[in-house]
Amino acid sequence: MRNAFLNELYELAREDPRIVFVTGDLGFGVVEGFMEELPDQFVNAGVAEQNMTGLAAGMALSGRIVFTYSIANFPTLRCLEHIRNDVCYHDADVKVVSVGGGFAYGSMGATHHATEDLGVMRLLPNMVVVAPGDPVEARAATRAVVARPGPCYLRLGKAGEPVVHEEPIDFELGRALGVREGSDATVISTGGMLPLAVRAAAALAVDGVDVRVLSMHTLKPLDDEAVLRAVDETRAVVTLEEHSIVGGLGSAVSELLAERNGARARFKRLGVPPRFSPRVGSQEFLLAENGLDVETIGATVKSLLEPAP
Amino acid sequence: MTLSGSDERTGAVGVDELARRIRVHCVEMTARANASHVGGALSAADILAVLYGKILRFDATKPDWPDRDRFILSKGHACTALYAALAETGYFPLEKLETFYADGSPLAGHATHKDMPGVEVSTGSLGHGLPLSTGMALAGRRDGRAYRVFCLISDGECNEGSTWEPALFAPHHSLDNLVVIVDYNKIQSLGRVEDVIDLAPLADKWRAFGWATEELDGHDTRALESALERVPLEAGKPTCIVAHTVKGKGVSFMEDELLWHYRAPLGDLLDRALAEIGPPR
Numbered sequence: 001m002r003n004a005f006l007n008e009l010y011e012l013a014r015e016d017p018r019i020v021f022v023t024g025d026l027g028f029g030v031v032e033g034f035m036e037e038l039p040d041q042f043v044n045a046g047v048a049e050q051n052m053t054g055l056a057a058g059m060a061l062s063g064r065i066v067f068t069y070s071i072a073n074f075p076t077l078r079c080l081e082h083i084r085n086d087v088c089y090h091d092a093d094v095k096v097v098s099v100g101g102g103f104a105y106g107s108m109g110a111t112h113h114a115t116e117d118l119g120v121m122r123l124l125p126n127m128v129v130v131a132p133g134d135p136v137e138a139r140a141a142t143r144a145v146v147a148r149p150g151p152c153y154l155r156l157g158k159a160g161e162p163v164v165h166e167e168p169i170d171f172e173l174g175r176a177l178g179v180r181e182g183s184d185a186t187v188i189s190t191g192g193m194l195p196l197a198v199r200a201a202a203a204l205a206v207d208g209v210d211v212r213v214l215s216m217h218t219l220k221p222l223d224d225e226a227v228l229r230a231v232d233e234t235r236a237v238v239t240l241e242e243h244s245i246v247g248g249l250g251s252a253v254s255e256l257l258a259e260r261n262g263a264r265a266r267f268k269r270l271g272v273p274p275r276f277s278p279r280v281g282s283q284e285f286l287l288a289e290n291g292l293d294v295e296t297i298g299a300t301v302k303s304l305l306e307p308a309p
Numbered sequence: 310m311t312l313s314g315s316d317e318r319t320g321a322v323g324v325d326e327l328a329r330r331i332r333v334h335c336v337e338m339t340a341r342a343n344a345s346h347v348g349g350a351l352s353a354a355d356i357l358a359v360l361y362g363k364i365l366r367f368d369a370t371k372p373d374w375p376d377r378d379r380f381i382l383s384k385g386h387a388c389t390a391l392y393a394a395l396a397e398t399g400y401f402p403l404e405k406l407e408t409f410y411a412d413g414s415p416l417a418g419h420a421t422h423k424d425m426p427g428v429e430v431s432t433g434s435l436g437h438g439l440p441l442s443t444g445m446a447l448a449g450r451r452d453g454r455a456y457r458v459f460c461l462i463s464d465g466e467c468n469e470g471s472t473w474e475p476a477l478f479a480p481h482h483s484l485d486n487l488v489v490i491v492d493y494n495k496i497q498s499l500g501r502v503e504d505v506i507d508l509a510p511l512a513d514k515w516r517a518f519g520w521a522t523e524e525l526d527g528h529d530t531r532a533l534e535s536a537l538e539r540v541p542l543e544a545g546k547p548t549c550i551v552a553h554t555v556k557g558k559g560v561s562f563m564e565d566e567l568l569w570h571y572r573a574p575l576g577d578l579l580d581r582a583l584a585e586i587g588p589p590r
Contacts (some may be wrong), residue, residue, distance in 0.1 A: 046478065050436070050474055051440045051475045054443070055444035056435055056444060058448065059447060059448040061445065061447060062444070081434060085434055089431055090431065099508065176522070190504065
């Protein structure tokens with residue numbers, strides 16, 4: 001996703017001199033081309049995320065479309081109030097980009113686990129929150145956020161994620177993408193959980209359970225309609241996120257459903273408990289530790305479909 | 310708008326009269342609202358008068374003019390002085406100042422840009438103005454525009470790491486269209502600066518970071534004008550003016566008193582304050 005984003009941004013920046021890429025001294029091996037070809041549209045803010053963010057807002061208020069870029073929690077939590085006041089309050093055209101959302105930097109330790117970013121960004125007024133599900137969505141999202149003026153948070157994985165969308169997609173901010181049809185249950189996925197959602201749905205199909213998969217690439221504004229269709233048309237809804245179950249996709253869907261009395265489907269959030277990971281490990285290891293695997297998703301869907309005791 | 314066209318923008322009043330009027334508004338607004346922060350507004354009054362009276366290139370009828378100089382009040386709690394300067398230079402009617410702090414008013418207790426022509430950005434949380442200013446200066450430089458960015462910060466704000474991040478960045482990028490003015494009134498929220506987190510030697514710190522730095526008396530309008538007319542003080546370097554000021558300047562019982570970071574001059578105290586600020590010059 002990182003490379004898809006950078007390649008797309010590079011292309012867009014060549015066409016549009018307003019686009020500026022501001023990095024917090026990260027991107028070794030992947031940003032040098034941009035830096036060399038478009039020096040007037042590149043800034044290395046150094047290891048100084050508060051200034052990176054305020055500076056980006058200042059540039060945006062002077063007519064630029066500015067991307068700030070760093071990894072894990074550095075471009076978000078480290079400089080949160082600068083995002084709130086400088087970017088969001090001024091409705092500045094700043095796109096905050098984090099590479100390595102979730103457990104992408106799993107072995108590096110809990111400091112590098114970005115598992116609250118979506119929730120925190122979702123709280124901020126004027127902020128659009130986007131977590132693409134695969135490299136194809138990452139490219140489309142990059143183009144979409146440039147076309148939409150105003151603050152945005154773009155949460156990316158690292159590199160090497162599988163492509164889920166083999167066909168061209170009709171990407172629109174705020175509108176979930178249907179990845180698989182299904183009538184028994186729905187798995188709503190955000191960010192890099194999409195391939196896992198698709199694999200879990202395929203495994204459930206073998207057992208005769210027909211699962212719909214939605215890629216909720218935009219967490220805010222949430223596609224309420226797609227969620228409500230899922231609870232009306234299927235009997236179980238599971239949210240899937242590489243993020244705390246507090247504040248992110250599961251919370252957003254819960255909030256919607258709680259105020260819609262009489263929702264038909266049963267509902268469960270799958271994600272990370274609100275805690276620091278007691279152990280480090282690879283992304284796969286930590287996902288499995290938190291029940292983000294095909295088996296747990298399958299068991300959860302099946303149990304929701306069982307008649308209530 | 311010409312660089313020195315002070316007469317048309319201040320209604321033919323001089324800088325010292327503009328400073329006096331700013332002080333009157335600061336005291337009256339603070340009293341009417343029973344608000345805080347009059348001390349830090351008064352310490353900045355002369356700096357604002359020189360900027361708006363003599364230095365800044367702007368057109369109050371076109372607050373979005375792309376080539377205007379930007380003024381960023383990073384010490385947003387001194388907003389009464391900014392609102393006063395903007396009203397006195399024609400951005401909005403003077404009567405609007407009477408709505409400071411009032412229910413439903415855009416004149417918030419910290420500088421707020423919403424529905425406020427001339428207020429470039431909202432501040433109030435300290436340590437935000439200089440990063441924003443640096444971004445504006447960098448964009449102006451890369452766009453080939455001639456505008457300058459003037460950012461007024463407090464001494465307490467020099468405790469914030471986010472002040473020193475752009476302090477490192479701006480000289481590295483040779484942003485000589487950026488000017489920071491430190492309103493060094495020596496008192497912060499809980500005490501004297503030297504007792505809380507001593508900044509001395511403050512000018513040397515900015516120099517060491519790569520800023521062309523000058524120290525002056527922040528109430529000497531001639532000295533302020535002379536320095537600010539010469540910016541950048543050195544080609545290729547951002548400018549820092551360390552302005553030694555007195556908190557509460559112009560009202561004897563407020564001067565150099567921590568209490569007047571918080572207190573509003575009510576009743577007799579308002580009359581005494583206005584008497585000391587004096588009649589038009």
